[in-house]
Each structure stands twice: as structure tokens, then as C-alpha cells.
Amino acid sequence: MKIVLTGGGGQLAAAFQQETFPTVEWILLDRQALDVTDEGAVQNCLRTYRPDVVIHCAAYTRVEQAESDAHQAYSINGLGAYYVAKACQEVQAQFIYISTDYVFDGQKRTPYETSDRVRPLNVYGMSKWLGEELALAACARAKVVRTSWLYGHGKANFVNTMRASAIREEEVAVICEQWGSPTYAPDLVHAVMALIPCESGVYHFSNEGMCSWYDFAREIYRLSGAHSHLVQPKKMANYHSEAQRPSYSVLAKTKFQATTGCEPRGWQEALQAFFKKERHTDD
Numbered sequence: 001m002k003i004v005l006t007g008g009g010g011q012l013a014a015a016f017q018q019e020t021f022p023t024v025e026w027i028l029l030d031r032q033a034l035d036v037t038d039e040g041a042v043q044n045c046l047r048t049y050r051p052d053v054v055i056h057c058a059a060y061t062r063v064e065q066a067e068s069d070a071h072q073a074y075s076i077n078g079l080g081a082y083y084v085a086k087a088c089q090e091v092q093a094q095f096i097y098i099s100t101d102y103v104f105d106g107q108k109r110t111p112y113e114t115s116d117r118v119r120p121l122n123v124y125g126m127s128k129w130l131g132e133e134l135a136l137a138a139c140a141r142a143k144v145v146r147t148s149w150l151y152g153h154g155k156a157n158f159v160n161t162m163r164a165s166a167i168r169e170e171e172v173a174v175i176c177e178q179w180g181s182p183t184y185a186p187d188l189v190h191a192v193m194a195l196i197p198c199e200s201g202v203y204h205f206s207n208e209g210m211c212s213w214y215d216f217a218r219e220i221y222r223l224s225g226a227h228s229h230l231v232q233p234k235k236m237a238n239y240h241s242e243a244q245r246p247s248y249s250v251l252a253k254t255k256f257q258a259t260t261g262c263e264p265r266g267w268q269e270a271l272q273a274f275f276k277k278e279r280h281t282d283d
Helices: 011-018 039-049 070-091 123-138 158-167 185-195 213-223 254-260 267-282
Strands: 002-006 025-029 053-056 094-100 142-147 172-175 201-204 231-234
Touching (some): 002 011, 011 025, 053 070, 070 123, 094 185, 123 142, 158 267, 172 213, 185 254
Parallel strands (some): 002 025, 094 142, 142 201, 172 231
16 A cells, blocks of 8 residues: 655654554655645655555644744644545545544633534644645545644654653643643544555544643653652743633544444553654654
8 A cells, every 4th residue: 555644844743653553555755845835746745656545744834933934834834735636536536534622712621522623722722623624525435534732753743742851850831721631642543544444534532531731741751750749830920921822622432443343452551552652763
């Protein structure tokens, strides 16, 4: 099976390559190899490679900056997804769009199902929702996989930032009023691969359970060998942000579990696996 990964320079594309799938031929395309906002380049690329599947990891993910750079966010997350999905339709490839929990407004207090109403609060979330809609309309074999609080190895993310602070025994203040589910990138990789033979549509995947960013940071400090009391709770009223974020964005994996038969592991167990691999790499 030939799989194209867009956004080849990002942490998720790297995670796909780090996992072992003997029957897969990976084609990794970073920003220099493929500008997803260039429709002609996208068409030529997929006509050349003729992949079985395209996993669309390319994204504009700077949530704060998107508020003042909306054109770029919509171009990459919206039009870019459309161009790639449209080209997939032409070459009869499956298209998988990685999306976000930020398409929801956070008003619920029970996990969001795939059927729940979408209402983004910020430009980033709106641009990803646009990408979802355009992709599903452009490609009959399109899937949307929404995830949340993604982290992996070797790239800038919340876990690596907190781990570095913990190693330096720094005191940090972390938001305690936003609730969600962390997602370990290798687990998302296996979830996406499990969905390849499944029906088109929208799916949710994250690790199981929920926590606040504050809880998450305390667990990172603990696993780093630092005192968790160095992590202080911070209220949203004391946090300046250009982009509004959902206060609750836990994703229900009901459809994913029913379709694949796979059970996501808990976020604490996944975080322990992250640290175990980091220690092995350090050694």
C-alpha cells in the first residue's frame, strides 16, 4: 500500500514513519516538496505518485497567530485540504484529514460525539471545520479524524515544553479551567491506520479519560522526577489570549471503537509510554 503523508515536517508525519507497517510504502512530502495551497502542484503530485491513501497532516496550527493571519489559516486548512481531497478523487485515492477538537464550542459537559453540532470559537477551529466540509464534499472516500491535545517525540509540544521546565525545576502556572483528552501521536497513528479499511465519514480519536492542562502538567512533572507542587493553577481570567478556546473538548470515541474494535488506552498510560521511550532514546 502506497501512502502519501502531507505535512512531512510535522510531529504526526514523523510519528507515522517511526511506527512499523511492513506493507506500507511511505511518501513523505514536506512544505518544500508540496505546497498544498497550489492546486496545480497538488494535482501533478498525486498524478505522479498515484497513492492508495493520502493522510493529510499539513496544517496551520498556530492558534493565536491565526486570529491576525486568517487568510493563511483558511488557505492552508481549508483550501489546501480541498485541493488535496479533489486530487484524491481524481486518482481514486482515499483521503484522511486530521482535524481538531477546536471545532466545538465547549458548552457540553459530556464527551462530544461525531454527530454533535460544530461551532468553532476561533479562526483556527473555523478553518479546520472548513477543511472538513470541503474535503468530504470533494472526495467520496474522504475521512475526517478529529483529535485533541496531540504530543509526540522530537517536536515542540506541551509535553516536551513541560518536561524541559521540570528538568530545570522551574515553577510554572498552567490553565486549570480547560478540560480535554491528551493524544499520544503513535496511538493516533495506529488509530488512523485501523480506519483505512473502514467507511468514509467523521471519526474521533484521543487517549481515554480527561484532565485539565494543569492536571496534565502535574503528571508530566511527576514522571520527570520533579515536584508536582512546582505546577501552579492559573485561571483563564489571568491569561491573555487572542483566540478563545473551548473550556471542555473531550471527544467521544464511540464510533471509532464500534467501527474498528480498538480500545484507546488511558492518557496516563500513554504518557508513561512516552516517557519510557524518551528514556530509552536518551540512553
